[in-house]
Amino acid sequence: MTDFLLRALAGGIGVALVAGPFGSFVVWRRLAYFGDTLAHSALLGVVLGFLLHLNLTLGILAVCQSLALLLFLLQRQKHLASDTLLGILAHGALSLGLVLLAFVETLRVDLFSYLFGDILAIGRTDLLWIYGGGAFALAALALIWRPLLAITVHEDLARVEGVPVEAVNWGFMALMALAIALLMKVVGLLLVTALFIVPAATARRFVVSPEGMALGAAGCGMLAVVAGLAASYRWDTPAGPSIVVAAVLFFFLSSLLPRRGR
């Protein structure tokens, strides 16, 4: 196997490990559209990162975090439903990114690689980001795991029982932004949500605990990465979409298997 394929495999597996636990919360808390919105803003992060001579991953991270904060503040007003707000921010941020991109003549980015990922171009720095950032994101998620689960079940009950709801929610949003910046490298901004929700949805049938679902989702994600990369190598298909197709295939195939639990 060649070097670039090994790096792709390592990067993909790292990203799947991060996507599993975060994706479970995305599914439990119905945050698919929220994740999508943060991902759509990533292109803006790339352009701003380039203009400000920042690391592009840092640029993505900064823009995602700002958008999460903006959303948090906007949701305090009650005039618009949150899916409307999300739609405004998602497409506003993506379009602003594309428009700014046109102004920066010196920046020749391969748009396709940002939209759909470029796992075959993953380098050592990317791997460092994926494993360093991923380990941090997972460790921090483990720290807030119990209170976050309590909030997911019933926010008021958690609050009465002493959970610092705002702090935990805010921490989770910030970690989501980090996870999205990492997932971007593998499947691109348009397919990030798929890597969150498809493996988690696949795992649900076979688990009886929240932690089981997080691990199962990570496992399903890794299988999809391996299968998608193999298919991409064999038939020369785009890697990111191949991984998502593999994940979706696993989802439908798994629904033929008997489910666990009562």
Added chain:
Amino acid sequence: MNGRREKTPERLVAVEDVRLAFAREEVLRGVSLEIRKGEIVTIIGPNGAGKTSLLRVLLGLQPVTSGRVSTAPGLCLGYMPQRIVVDAVLPLTVRRFLALTGKRKTPELNRILGEVGAAGVLESPVQNLSGGEMQRVLLAKALLREPDLLVLDEPVQGVDVQGQIELFSLIGRIRRERGCAVLMVSHDLHLVMAATDRVVCLNRHVCCTGTPGSVQEDAAFRQMFGPEALRNLAVYAHQHDHDHGERDRGEGRHD
């Protein structure tokens, strides 16, 4: 009973002259209420009377527009929300549900489930519980905290009449055995009347308050629920088709 409870002063929570308004709508006006140690207080009132809002104020979940809310220092609250629906996509057993905000040992969990009459559901997914079982599990979760005050929002909602009678008698027994105060909200008149020390009739303001017996004689109470309902108190079912105008006139007269 335990050390903490002995130190608890008589008055557990109190609201004084509380007003709560959202945008254009005034939900609570001039509401004063206090809950004392060991008593069972029931808030009754028609739909939209602000019952749940008042509970949320007392729980500290809802900031008030004006007025004072005070809580005894160190007060431990047990809260049973109106209804919890755990999405089927979240795999959660009763064991995990009970231990969401604190580690619990199996004997403790079994004992508390036995106390509320839901023994044997510990390893079931919460989604598989019947309405009555879920209410009992919610009650168990509130009791695990050894609360000084149990706050129950429509505790018998979605439970059949036999189950309602059992739940009210369970609540009475919990008060006797644990000595905790109970504050509940109810739609139902008949069953609640038998299970409570003090009734508060709420219709955005406190229309009347007192023992179940005295409240039933109160003109404001009769105005609120109508002569028909009182005549049929024994087979009471709450009327949802309250005439707004009549209700408002009633408030003015008895404020």
